[in-house]
Amino acid sequence: MAFVTFNGVTHHYRFRAGVGTPIVFLNSLGTDFRIWEEVINHLDGQPPILCMDKRGHGLSDDGPITMDDLVGDVAALMDHLDVKGALICGVSVGGLIAQGLATARPDLISALVLCCTGSRIGDAEGWNARIETTQTSGIASMSGRHT
DSSP, rough: OEEEEEEEEEEEEEOOOOOOOOEEOOOOOTOOOOHHHHHTOSSSSSSOOOEETTTSSSSSSSOOOOHHHHHHHHHHHHHHHTSEEEEEEEHHHHHHHHHHHHHHGOOOOOOOOESSSSSOOHHHHHHHHHHHHHHHGGGGSSSSOOO
16 A cells, blocks of 8 residues: 655555556545456556546545545645646546646646546535545445445
């Protein structure tokens, strides 16, 4: 397991050195970087791969969470590992982070692949309701499965 501390938070990540264009995977809210394992297993060749757990996700520490913080975290990790010219794959909030990274640090990016995302997702009222439900009933309550 790899960890690095920057921007006041310890981040968990996985980096695989390789050959060719690096691929950075940015996952959705409430998930950790393991969601990309099957995708990575089906890639041709051995490109460099970077995955990270966002603040408060997986094995990364909690900390203040704004979109600027999330974008800054990805940029700092890419700088730390000297990952440039990457293909950034983002799903849901990972896609929002990818778009922010493209705006803030276009020097790090060669292309974007965005899935199930937008330039804005939801509003403060909806997000606050989700936060409240998660805090009172747990993350499993958000899955739609009830045991």
